[in-house]
Amino acid sequence: xxxxxxxxxxxxxxxxxxxxxxxxxxxxxIESGVDSLASDPGERFSVVVTxxxxxxxxxxxxxSPTGELEKEDNVYERQDFWTATKNKQLNFVQHVxxxxxxxxxxxxxxxxxxxxxxxxxxxxxxxxxxxxxxHTLLRLxxxxxxxxxxxxxxxxxxxxxxxxxxxxxxxxVYDLRTNMHFTRKTNTLKREDLDEFVECYRPGKRHLRxxxxxxxxxQEGRWRSFEYDELVKRDKANLDIFWLKxxxxxxxxxxxxxxxxxxxxxxxLQTALEQFQAIAEKLxx
Numbered sequence: 436x437x438x439x440x441x442x443x444x445x446x447x448x449x450x451x452x453x454x455x456x457x458x459x460x461x462x463x464x465i466e467s468g469v470d471s472l473a474s475d476p477g478e479r480f481s482v483v484v485t486x487x488x489x490x491x492x493x494x495x496x497x498x499s500p501t502g503e504l505e506k507e508d509n510v511y512e513r514q515d516f517w518t519a520t521k522n523k524q525l526n527f528v529q530h531v532x533x534x535x536x537x538x539x540x541x542x543x544x545x546x547x548x549x550x551x552x553x554x555x556x557x558x559x560x561x562x563x564x565x566x567x568x569x570h571t572l573l574r575l576x577x578x579x580x581x582x583x584x585x586x587x588x589x590x591x592x593x594x595x596x597x598x599x600x601x602x603x604x605x606x607x608v609y610d611l612r613t614n615m616h617f618t619r620k621t622n623t624l625k626r627e628d629l630d631e632f633v634e635c636y637r638p639g640k641r642h643l644r645x646x647x648x649x650x651x652x653x654q655e656g657r658w659r660s661f662e663y664d665e666l667v668k669r670d671k672a673n674l675d676i677f678w679l680k681x682x683x684x685x686x687x688x689x690x691x692x693x694x695x696x697x698x699x700x701x702x703x704l705q706t707a708l709e710q711f712q713a714i715a716e717k718l719x720x
Contacts, residue, residue, distance in 0.1 A: 437478070439466035472526050475515050479536040486544040487527040489585060517562040520555035524548070528559055528590075532567065535594035544575075547586045550675040557671040564666060565601040568593040570641060572608045572674065573632060577702060578617040579624045584706030586612075603663050606674070607644060609635060610657045613679040616695045631657070648678065655679065 436458075440446040446467035453465070510519050516529045524545055531541050549556060550572075563569055571591035577584060595602040609632045617624045635658040637644050648656030657679065666672060 436460070437464045437466075437480070439469050439471055441468060441470050443467045472509070472511050472523065472530055475513065475533055478534070479539070480534050481536050481539050483531050483534055483539065483541045483543070485527070485531060485542075487524060489524070489546055489580075489587075518555045518558040520559075522548070522552070522555060525552075525555055525559050528563065532563065532592075532594065537594055537596050539594045540591075541593070542589055542591050544587055545590050547588065547675055549590075550588065551671065551673045553671045560672045560674060561667065563592065564603040564606075564663065564672065566595065566597070568595055568602045568604075569606055570603070571636065572606060572676075574608065574610045574612045574677065576612045576615040576617050576624065577699065578619060578622075580619075584702035584704075601663055603666070605660045605662055606666055607635075607658065607660045608676050610677055610679055613657075613677060614682050616692075616699070618695060618698055622695070 438449060440449065446465050450463060450465050453459070509523075510521055511526055512519055513529075515533045516526070518525075518529075520526060528543060528545065528549065531543055535541055550560075569590070569592040571589075573589040573591075575587045575589065577586055580587065592603075611628070611632060616622065617628075631647075635644065635647065644660070646656060646659040647653060648659040659678070661676065666674065
């Protein structure tokens with residue numbers, strides 16, 4: 436077991452959490468203050484489970500010659516990466532791929548832009564689909580993260596040896612977002628809310644998976660698959676896939692409770708404000 440975080444306080448919280456759960460290893464498996472993206476650490480792992488820090492660009496704080504604190508964007512030039520980008524989420528996906536042993540398994544939390552962004556995003560998705568077995572995508576609901584309005588997913592893939600034929604044959608998608616409403620206080624996401632996904636996932640028996648969605652019989656099903664050829668033909672290999680109808684757009688009687696709706700609007704406005712603020716900071720640079 437090993438982990439790390441560039442923020443010392445976060446690393447200390449992780450170490451304390453391990454200690455409280457009876458894990459008191461020596462030496463400590465958690466590294467602090469290390470930029471995980473800076474280089475290939477050389478170690479390889481059978482399982483990587485990670486929720487990298489959210490945010491579109493990577494940056495470091497430096498002191499200018501005039502004594503002012505400035506931020507510099509990082510573009511990681513690593514030979515083991517498929518492409519160079521300032522998008523740290525795309526960099527973490529590439530970094531995790533490097534960390535995995537052959538047949539190693541990964542579950543990584545990624546924001547929606549990793550699934551649809553063009554340029555470097557398209558390059559990473561096409562390479563990942565070809566060189567790894569990208570078998571499952573869980574679309575998470577909003578209202579479950581401390582950052583307001585975050586739209587995120589869990590991407591599951593297995594590392595594979597090099598071959599000409601693409602390793603991904605079929606991507607299974609579970610939509611836990613459409614028509615689902617959670618908040619961090621009054622209606623929190625519980626373990627039982629994931630029961631259907633776990634049942635559909637079929638750990639250790641993925642070859643026995645069956646869709647719950649059917650175009651004619653069960654259009655409300657949240658679990659369905661998409662073939663590799665279908666995925667790569669999508670514009671920019673877009674993996675931001677959804678098919679369920681948003682009931683709130685069809686019938687006002689199906690709208691969420693006023694407090695839930697108000698919170699969703701506030702979350703969206705907060706996210707938009709943060710994005711505009713980031714643009715404003717870029718323009719000042």
